[in-house]
Each structure stands twice: as structure tokens, then as C-alpha cells.
Amino acid sequence: MEHLKKDYSHIKGWGIDADPQNDPTYPMKPHRTDAEQSGYSWERPTQQPVDVEILHSIERPNISAVFGTASPPSGLSGVIRRFAFKYSENSYLHWLPLILADRVNVVEGIIDDMKHGHVPNIFEEKGYKAEWKHDKVGLLTKFAVAAALVAGVVVLLSKKNEDDYDEDDD
Numbered sequence: 001m002e003h004l005k006k007d008y009s010h011i012k013g014w015g016i017d018a019d020p021q022n023d024p025t026y027p028m029k030p031h032r033t034d035a036e037q038s039g040y041s042w043e044r045p046t047q048q049p050v051d052v053e054i055l056h057s058i059e060r061p062n063i064s065a066v067f068g069t070a071s072p073p074s075g076l077s078g079v080i081r082r083f084a085f086k087y088s089e090n091s092y093l094h095w096l097p098l099i100l101a102d103r104v105n106v107v108e109g110i111i112d113d114m115k116h117g118h119v120p121n122i123f124e125e126k127g128y129k130a131e132w133k134h135d136k137v138g139l140l141t142k143f144a145v146a147a148a149l150v151a152g153v154v155v156l157l158s159k160k161n162e163d164d165y166d167e168d169d170d
Contacts, residue, residue, distance in 0.1 A: 053078075055085040077105035 008014040016022075045065040052072040056063045073081045084097035113120045123129065131139045 055081055057089050058085070058087070059089060075105075075108050077101040077108055080104060 047063075048066050050063070052069045054063050054067055054069075055073060072078075078101075080097050080101035084094050084101065087093040089095075110120055110122075128139060
């Protein structure tokens with residue numbers, strides 16, 4: 001069957017890199033072959049030994065040749081990350097759990113610090129000292145928003161508790 005060429009000229013920016021005279025890779029790749037379309041067009045680097053759990057995208061057939069091993073997935077954040085990597089990178093079920101896992105990992109790190117007798121200086125580690133020096137208004141706004149959110153949650157929860165007590169009185 002003959003390959004039908006589709007016209008994408010109505011899409012702004014489509015084919016911007018089609019002109020070989022305007023090739024942004026020119027200094028590194030003087031001869032265009034479009035070999036990338038058929039798979040690896042270079043000799044793959046030697047695979048780094050895998051001695052910790054490595055999570056990788058389901059869109060990739062294999063793991064990257066080189067990867068970080070300093071923080072393998074562990075604890076509750078690791079469970080959340082393993083869940084996230086079961087889904088495609090174009091899915092909210094991939095990215096939102098990863099964001100949550102990062103937040104959970106921060107709490108796990110603070111707990112781990114406390115277990116080892118180190119009380120973290122959160123004010124300093126979050127960069128609030130520098131922010132106070134260079135952007136006081138921004139820092140105060142950030143704290144005001146956080147305080148308003150906490151107050152809102154407290155009001156909502158106390159209102160819910162009052163409603164629960166009112167139902168018990170009936």
C-alpha cells in the first residue's frame with residue numbers, strides 16, 4: 001500500500017527543522033542520514049552494573065546505560081514510585097505519584113535524621129535565611145499563605161467535628 005503523505009503545514013512550527021540548511025545540529029552532525037529513525041545510530045555505551053533497584057519508563061525497552069544509585073527507592077516513597085512507573089509518562093498516574101513520593105521522601109528523611117540523633121534545621125535547609133535576606137516580602141507572603149491554608153483546614157475540621165457532635169446529640 002502506498003504511503004500517503006499528510007499535510008501538516010497548518011500546524012504552527014511544523015517541519016521547522018526539515019530544512020538541512022537550518023539544522024541546529026550542524027556542527028555536531030554535518031551529514032544528515034535520518035538513521036535515528038531506525039533505532040540507535042551510535043554504539044551504545046557499556047551498561048553500568050545494576051546492583052540496586054532501578055525504575056525506568058515503560059516506554060523504554062531497557063534502562064539507561066548510566067544511572068544514579070545514591071537513592072534507590074525505599075520505604076513508602078519507594079512503594080509510591082514503583083506504582084508510578086507502572087504507567088506511561090503521558091499519564092497523570094505516572095507524574096502525580098512521583099510528586100507525592102518526593103514529598104513523602106522529605107518526611108522520611110526528617111524521620112531518619114531524628115532517628116540518628118540529628119535535628120534538622122529546616123529553616124536553613126529550605127533556604128529561608130537567604131530568602132529572608134533577599135526577598136522578605138516573598139517569604140512573608142509564603143508564610144501567610146501557609147498559615148491561611150492551615151487555618152482553613154483547622155476551621156473545616158473543627159466544623160466537621162461540631163457536626164458530628166450535633167448528630168450524636170439527636
